[in-house]
Amino acid sequence: MFSSYLQYLISGLTVGATYGLTGLGFTIIFNTTGIINFAQGEFVMLGGMLAVFLYASGIPLPLALLGAIVATTIVGALMERLTIRPVKGGSSIQLIIITIGVSIVIRGIVMLTLGKDTFALPHFSGETPIALAGASFMPQSVWILAITGLILAALRYFFKRTLFGKAMLACSFDRKAAYLVGVSVERMVLFSFMLSAFVGAVGGIILAPLTLTSYDRGIMLGLKGFAACILGGLGNPFGAAAGGLIIGVLESFGAGLISSGYKDAFAFIVLLLLLFVKPSGLFGRAQVKRV
Amino acid sequence: MLRAISKSLLVPAVFLGLLLVLPFLLSNEYYVSVLILCCINAIIAAGLNLLMGYAGQISLGHAAFYGLGAYATAVATATFGLPMELGLVIAVGGSALVALIIGIPTLKLTGHYLAMATLGFGLVVFIFFNETISLTGGPSGFVGIPRLSLFGVTVQSDLSYYYLVATALALVIFISRNLIDSRFGRALKALHTSEKAAQIAGVDIARYKLMVFVLSAAFAGLAGFLYAHYLTFIAPSSFGFLYSVELLTMVVLGGMATLWGSVVGAFFLTSLPEFLRVFENIEILLFGAILVVCMMFLPQGIVGGITSLAGRLKSRKEESDG
Numbered sequence: 001m002f003s004s005y006l007q008y009l010i011s012g013l014t015v016g017a018t019y020g021l022t023g024l025g026f027t028i029i030f031n032t033t034g035i036i037n038f039a040q041g042e043f044v045m046l047g048g049m050l051a052v053f054l055y056a057s058g059i060p061l062p063l064a065l066l067g068a069i070v071a072t073t074i075v076g077a078l079m080e081r082l083t084i085r086p087v088k089g090g091s092s093i094q095l096i097i098i099t100i101g102v103s104i105v106i107r108g109i110v111m112l113t114l115g116k117d118t119f120a121l122p123h124f125s126g127e128t129p130i131a132l133a134g135a136s137f138m139p140q141s142v143w144i145l146a147i148t149g150l151i152l153a154a155l156r157y158f159f160k161r162t163l164f165g166k167a168m169l170a171c172s173f174d175r176k177a178a179y180l181v182g183v184s185v186e187r188m189v190l191f192s193f194m195l196s197a198f199v200g201a202v203g204g205i206i207l208a209p210l211t212l213t214s215y216d217r218g219i220m221l222g223l224k225g226f227a228a229c230i231l232g233g234l235g236n237p238f239g240a241a242a243g244g245l246i247i248g249v250l251e252s253f254g255a256g257l258i259s260s261g262y263k264d265a266f267a268f269i270v271l272l273l274l275l276f277v278k279p280s281g282l283f284g285r286a287q288v289k290r291v
Numbered sequence: 292m293l294r295a296i297s298k299s300l301l302v303p304a305v306f307l308g309l310l311l312v313l314p315f316l317l318s319n320e321y322y323v324s325v326l327i328l329c330c331i332n333a334i335i336a337a338g339l340n341l342l343m344g345y346a347g348q349i350s351l352g353h354a355a356f357y358g359l360g361a362y363a364t365a366v367a368t369a370t371f372g373l374p375m376e377l378g379l380v381i382a383v384g385g386s387a388l389v390a391l392i393i394g395i396p397t398l399k400l401t402g403h404y405l406a407m408a409t410l411g412f413g414l415v416v417f418i419f420f421n422e423t424i425s426l427t428g429g430p431s432g433f434v435g436i437p438r439l440s441l442f443g444v445t446v447q448s449d450l451s452y453y454y455l456v457a458t459a460l461a462l463v464i465f466i467s468r469n470l471i472d473s474r475f476g477r478a479l480k481a482l483h484t485s486e487k488a489a490q491i492a493g494v495d496i497a498r499y500k501l502m503v504f505v506l507s508a509a510f511a512g513l514a515g516f517l518y519a520h521y522l523t524f525i526a527p528s529s530f531g532f533l534y535s536v537e538l539l540t541m542v543v544l545g546g547m548a549t550l551w552g553s554v555v556g557a558f559f560l561t562s563l564p565e566f567l568r569v570f571e572n573i574e575i576l577l578f579g580a581i582l583v584v585c586m587m588f589l590p591q592g593i594v595g596g597i598t599s600l601a602g603r604l605k606s607r608k609e610e611s612d613g
Contacts, residue, residue, distance in 0.1 A: 100536055102583060107575075234403055259422075
């Protein structure tokens with residue numbers, strides 16, 4: 001009994017960490033621009049797919065992973081330059097639909113160039129399961145949790161201690177004021193897209209060995225990431241990470257104890273219930289308007 | 292009074308006339324089936340436009356109401372053998388009832404939280420369609436839905452089915468138009484501009500939001516009914532998240548808060564893939580690209596863009612005249 005619970009917990013945390021990373025990407029862009037970027041899941045998919053593709057073309061694994069991350073970050077920059085910056089001052093619904101359009105284009109390009117098949121990436125350090133109190137898990141789970149923790153710590157340092165990070169936070173607080181004190185808001189927006197593409201790609205890469213990857217993986221991952229954000233309270237990066245972990249664990253227990261078919265439904269049902277009780281999310285600071 | 296009524300009837304009547312003439316301009320019978328789907332989508336988009344364009348409330352889960360309508364009538368008529376008139380009542384009433392139940396807590400939310408809640412609701416319903424295999428047939432779909440026959444008349448050809456859905460669309464537009472010009476519509480517009488001001492002016496905003504949500508769900512249920520009995524086969528994949536997004540895009544691309552906008556948007560987005568089919572593989576790519584480009588350069592949508600262009604041309608002409 002205990003060992004199967006532990007098993008659910010570990011697999012839930014593992015998948016949840018990547019939901020959290022996706023959610024983190026949403027938050028970074030939302031904070032500087034107020035946009036929910038529906039192409040966020042596509043960044044995760046791109047990271048995984050490009051890594052598979054580069055590795056298959058004969059490049060050693062670490063270099064392939066690095067290449068995938070760099071390429072995805074460039075895609076993030078291109079997206080901002082080509083589709084977001086030209087629409088300065090557009091309504092948020094207009095911008096959301098643009099990001100949906102971009103996600104369709106990215107998915108289409110990957111489908112046409114890399115195919116519709118499902119791919120696997122080799123595990124980073126072997127596939128010998130680690131046993132713990134009756135439960136067993138892959139070493140990849142350790143990688144996922146460690147890298148997620150590392151990214152969270154690095155982001156925290158970045159936003160709290162570096163001038164650049166503080167400038168980005170200033171943009172999220174008040175764009176006009178940030179502009180007046182000399183922060184280049186345009187550059188911050190560009191950088192936020194790159195940073196969230198980077199975080200998304202890392203999430204996609206560390207998850208790919210465990211759950212396989214294909215061109216249409218991004219939709220569900222994006223939705224779960226968005227759910228993680230809302231669960232944690234929109235605009236709070238660490239809330240998003242925690243929200244992701246909670247969703248992952250809920251899903252894993254739901255699938256194990258009730259039914260695997262409804263796996264995706266549990267997280268959303270709990271989220272709906274939470275929104276009805278506490279509309280600002282678990283860690284939301286800002287008071288959400290209620291009627 | 293009489294003039295007002297005849298005016299409010301005139302526009303939908305002219306529109307219906309146009310719709311009915313449309314098939315004669317098309318050489319290929321295949322296009323009639325595309326037109327049927329255009330009309331069905333336009334019915335939902337018109338309802339969603341009432342919610343989004345006029346009341347300013349976003350819904351990312353409208354495909355769920357469409358699916359509920361389709362599955363409700365499928366189960367009622369095919370599984371239980373109930374008369375189709377009853378199927379229609381169950382489809383429209385069922386969607387409206389679910390909207391009422393889900394709307395009470397959901398519409399208390401605003402902005403991205405409302406988007407997430409409706410999205411979550413849509414996904415849960417989608418998973419329900421997939422998993423309750425004994426009821427819905429699961430992912431492989433529900434087969435053997437009877438063709439439409441109401442009050443003893445069975446609709447046989449695609450062309451007569453088209454006339455039926457075109458009439459239904461005209462009816463939906465007639466209802467929406469009257470609604471927008473009524474006290475109800477003015478309350479919605481007030482609510483869109485400022486919820487607080489509307490509340491101070493004595494508008495019961497929670498009630499109005501709920502009413503328009505229920506109405507738009509009922510339209511979607513009607514569309515689901517028409518869809519199920521046209522194709523005689525339904526599967527969950529038609530009612531997923533991407534379809535909700537497509538509906539939202541129809542409204543925004545056509546032009547929010549213009550009734551014609553949502554109809555134009557629905558016709559445009561439904562027929563676009565048919566035109567793009569020539570390009571085979573890159574169809575989906577072009578679809579996404581057109582979406583992005585349209586939104587970048589036509590922020591007010593197609594109808595809004597044309598209106599403002601016409602306005603600009605007119606003022607320029609007046610300038611040169613004066």
